[in-house]
Amino acid sequence: MSDIQNLQKIASQVRRDIVRMVCIAKSGHPGGSLGITDVMTALYFHEMHHDPKTWTRQAVGQDAFVLSAGHLAPVYYSVLARSGYFPISELATLRKFGSRLQGHPCVTDHLPGIFKPSGSLGQGLSVAAGMALGKKLSGDNGRVYVLCGDGESEEGQIWEAAMWAPHHKVDNLIAFTDWNGQQIDGPTSSITGIDNLPDKWASFGWDVIEADGHDFESILQAFELAHSQNGRPKMILFKTEMGHGVDFMAGTHKWHGKAPSQQECEAALAQLEETLGDF
Amino acid sequence: MKEFINTGNKDTRSGFGAGLLEAGRQDERVMALTADLKGSVKMDAFAAEFPERFVQCGIAESNMIGVAAGLAITGKIPFAGSFAEFITGRVYDQLRQEVAYGHTNVKIASSHAGITLGEDGATHQTMEDIALMRALPGMCVIVPCDYNQTKNATIAAAKYEGPVYLRFGRPSVPNFTPEDEPFEIGKTYILNEGVDVSIIACGHLVWEALEAARILEEKHNVRAEVLNVATIKPLDEKTLAESLEKTGCAVIAEEHNLAGGLSEAVAGWAARHKPCPMEFVCGEDRFGQSGTPAELLKAYGLDAENIANKALEAIGRK
Numbered sequence: 001m002s003d004i005q006n007l008q009k010i011a012s013q014v015r016r017d018i019v020r021m022v023c024i025a026k027s028g029h030p031g032g033s034l035g036i037t038d039v040m041t042a043l044y045f046h047e048m049h050h051d052p053k054t055w056t057r058q059a060v061g062q063d064a065f066v067l068s069a070g071h072l073a074p075v076y077y078s079v080l081a082r083s084g085y086f087p088i089s090e091l092a093t094l095r096k097f098g099s100r101l102q103g104h105p106c107v108t109d110h111l112p113g114i115f116k117p118s119g120s121l122g123q124g125l126s127v128a129a130g131m132a133l134g135k136k137l138s139g140d141n142g143r144v145y146v147l148c149g150d151g152e153s154e155e156g157q158i159w160e161a162a163m164w165a166p167h168h169k170v171d172n173l174i175a176f177t178d179w180n181g182q183q184i185d186g187p188t189s190s191i192t193g194i195d196n197l198p199d200k201w202a203s204f205g206w207d208v209i210e211a212d213g214h215d216f217e218s219i220l221q222a223f224e225l226a227h228s229q230n231g232r233p234k235m236i237l238f239k240t241e242m243g244h245g246v247d248f249m250a251g252t253h254k255w256h257g258k259a260p261s262q263q264e265c266e267a268a269l270a271q272l273e274e275t276l277g278d279f
Numbered sequence: 280m281k282e283f284i285n286t287g288n289k290d291t292r293s294g295f296g297a298g299l300l301e302a303g304r305q306d307e308r309v310m311a312l313t314a315d316l317k318g319s320v321k322m323d324a325f326a327a328e329f330p331e332r333f334v335q336c337g338i339a340e341s342n343m344i345g346v347a348a349g350l351a352i353t354g355k356i357p358f359a360g361s362f363a364e365f366i367t368g369r370v371y372d373q374l375r376q377e378v379a380y381g382h383t384n385v386k387i388a389s390s391h392a393g394i395t396l397g398e399d400g401a402t403h404q405t406m407e408d409i410a411l412m413r414a415l416p417g418m419c420v421i422v423p424c425d426y427n428q429t430k431n432a433t434i435a436a437a438k439y440e441g442p443v444y445l446r447f448g449r450p451s452v453p454n455f456t457p458e459d460e461p462f463e464i465g466k467t468y469i470l471n472e473g474v475d476v477s478i479i480a481c482g483h484l485v486w487e488a489l490e491a492a493r494i495l496e497e498k499h500n501v502r503a504e505v506l507n508v509a510t511i512k513p514l515d516e517k518t519l520a521e522s523l524e525k526t527g528c529a530v531i532a533e534e535h536n537l538a539g540g541l542s543e544a545v546a547g548w549a550a551r552h553k554p555c556p557m558e559f560v561c562g563e564d565r566f567g568q569s570g571t572p573a574e575l576l577k578a579y580g581l582d583a584e585n586i587a588n589k590a591l592e593a594i595g596r597k
Contacts, residue, residue, distance in 0.1 A: 119376065123372075127348050127377055130350045133350060160337075
């Protein structure tokens with residue numbers, strides 16, 4: 001099996017995990033998670049140098065991933081569990097009382113693989129930038145990846161970090177945006193018109209890479225391009241479709257924060273092959 | 280009463296700067312970040328000696344807190360410094376998520392706190408910051424009283440594992456605590472022993488509390504115990520209990536509003552464990568204004584004379 005076929009196989013299982021987790025929890029955010037599944041699968045199963053067995057929060061000598069848009073927790077938990085950070089059976093506890101899989105990720109219960117809490121938007125890019133600088137100062141060659149949303153980029157702090165990172169030359173920082181054009185209240189174009197992201201990031205001094213977030217060749221190539229040590233941080237803008245992989249959830253903001261019913265869950269799972277065994 | 284010698288007025292922010300430099304020499308993980316206020320928060324000497332460990336963040340405090348949290352995750356010990364208002368109220372959500380809830384080893388260096396920032400007026404004077412920081416689970420809140428103690432508290436904060444809020448100020452005030460006394464986080468210091476009333480103070484008002492104790496002794500034959508609550512959270516309940524057991528009443532003095540400050544911290548604890556008459560010398564429910572520090576302290580009643588009067592009131596209610 002080729003690497004890309006393997007990634008497709010994992011992605012299908014991750015999408016099943018997302019739908020089933022949110023259905024069992026009876027609340028949560030399936031749309032965004034389904035949309036960024038291919039990118040997150042490529043990140044954890046191809047791109048990043050990481051080892052769940054030796055992982056610590058300091059991530060010495062390893063790459064680190066920071067989730068800024070915390071409501072994408074379902075896809076995050078799924079790729080972490082499928083990578084071996086914690087048992088996949090724990091995915092059934094999402095959002096339950098006493099679970100380490102809080103509604104939005106946190107470090108309180110020391111869930112392996114989580115570097116910081118996220119939920120309040122716009123903050124993760126700054127933290128990732130600080131981690132990238134910390135690694136550089138310590139002579140650690142690890143990279144720091146961070147996922148932001150396009151809607152999230154309406155937060156002013158994103159642009160504070162956008163200004164700071166190129167000035168401090170953290171070229172080991174690889175940020176990527178889930179560019180799905182949707183947010184809670186509707187298409188981003190109808191909210192503030194944040195849409196011209198390539199020019200915005202380029203003007204702040206970032207290397208900007210555009211890619212198709214559902215084409216693994218495009219995703220892997222984009223990450224490859226982001227490896228250059230040229231003194232500039234990288235921003236990959238992944239064009240994605242919210243709810244991708246489930247026809248009735250695709251392309252709409254309506255599934256941003258809504259759980260499927262049992263019937264809807266079954267209809268969704270019928271479209272997603274079980275490749276690695278459900279949790 | 281015990282005599283305290285002012286070795287010369289100094290600003291507590293300079294004590295922070297001296298402590299930061301010393302902490303930086305002791306531990307190469309110590310870093311300093313500021314939001315375009317390097318000189319004001321006294322990071323110049325540190326930045327000159329350790330240029331790679333000084334991070335200028337520009338006028339973007341939210342990002343600075345995030346960068347500090349990120350540095351802490353990779354094992355650094357970052358001190359993020361700005362004016363008290365801009366490093367608490369402006370970035371409360373960042374401190375809540377990335378520092379307190381995120382359990383990162385970030386030190387909040389909070390300068391120009393209280394009303395004694397003076398002439399800049401109420402936009403820059405915060406009398407609410409202790410309340411905000413006390414409210415955050417796991418946040419250690421330190422308010423040293425003079426230059427020496429601020430220097431030593433800064434060194435102690437660097438060695439402490441966990442988030443710390445370190446509050447200091449702009450005006451030159453008496454410097455009277457021992458130069459080389461190691462700062463113990465969580466300890467309330469008994470400066471003067473007494474039996475009639477406990478004067479419980481923090482920050483700039485500790486010197487005023489000592490002055491009040493002198494007035495009480497000389498004019499009213501009252502022996503006041505003076506306590507310096509240099510760590511407001513966690514509160515040194517044992518020392519407070521022993522003092523209140525002895526004196527049976529208290530006056531609490533702070534350069535902060537009543538809501539959520541030292542007064543409510545002590546009163547909230549005492550209501551459950553040591554109820555007794557208490558009076559408060561603090562800001563009421565209003566903002567500050569422009570003026571010299573001395574004018575403002577007098578106008579808002581944050582001085583020795585008022586502390587002494589409130590102490591007599593507390594004694595009268597026993």
